[in-house]
Amino acid sequence: MTMEIICINGVQFMLREYGKGHKWCHGQFKARGYRMTLGREAILDVLAQANRHLSAEDIFMKVYKVYPNIGLTSVYRTLDILVNIGLVHKFDFGHGRARYELAEEPKGRRHHHHLVCTGCSRVIDYEDFIDEEVALLKKTEEALSIKYNFTIMNHLIQFYGLCQICRNEGK
Amino acid sequence: MTMEIICINGVQFMLREYGKGHKWCHGQFKARGYRMTLGREAILDVLAQANRHLSAEDIFMKVYKVYPNIGLTSVYRTLDILVNIGLVHKFDFGHGRARYELAEEPKGRRHHHHLVCTGCSRVIDYEDFIDEEVALLKKTEEALSIKYNFTIMNHLIQFYGLCQICRNEGK
């Protein structure tokens, strides 16, 4: 893992390279006229280290531990920018709050889909696609792009049902 | 289309058979200890006649025209029951409000997936699956069921991107 020291507002930061790392994120921000701040840096850090889809409040609390000046509003604002840039995916499992996760998966995590339990709200990620599945998905996206003249940027695939525990409770 | 007259609270109602029709819905309600009321009847009617995913307020307004006694609260309550029974699917396109549609598709409509434009929030339904797609989806569901011991009841597949209009505006 490569490292680099940068300096924001007089404070030194280590830029770790998770996949397309922070350095790259900085570039993306800058290129679009956004400024890099301590808060945004910390939010990116939290997202990069998370291994689950976090809610805005989850992110706020994690950032707060490291940077207590953070405000919930800024978390929402930054997430909004990140989603628009395409760096972050925003999901909704129907539990009343949105969930966010880095589009470029750090730590070797890969793209995954979700199994959502309608009983206990648990969400299981699975990423063990069969090659056939990936190939067909790609083919489907291409066909849809052409047929509906629609540029596909991302997809969301969720299976709803009951996990083992909830199924047994239903007896 | 078969018809049948029933009587709720002294008022006559025609039970139309949309796919698994109202008669069947009544049975589902009763079997679970719920009562059939004018409001619920009207909500089912609206859902059966809708050809797009409606929000709770959409449904409220449509029902109101036919049954002005309806309250928004009851719409939410009934939808909640219908979702739990499995008669209605609840979607969230990330626009701040949930969308509902009958699981058993009336009027010959079939199961479909969504193209969601992140620019204008438009939602395009498509139901022209390739046979291959259906077959693989089924296979995937079976594999996931076994691997994660998870009973799959439903799935949600959405492709996010830009429609023609929004893509051109982005220039």
Place this chain on the structure above:
DNA sequence: ACATTAATTGATAATGGTTATCATTTACAG
């Protein structure tokens, strides 16, 4: 380094979809 300026911030209030409360009404079994 320093000054300038517009982007960013956080505290606060407002918004809006959904849910809880509760007294009244109503479906329906006996």
Place this chain on the structure above:
DNA sequence: CTGTAAATGATAACCATTATCAATTAATGT
């Protein structure tokens, strides 16, 4: 017809998200 628990609608509460706005700050040019 009656008893009773389910269902209702009006209202208030809830909670995630957004808008507002004065104060702060990152980045640019000097």
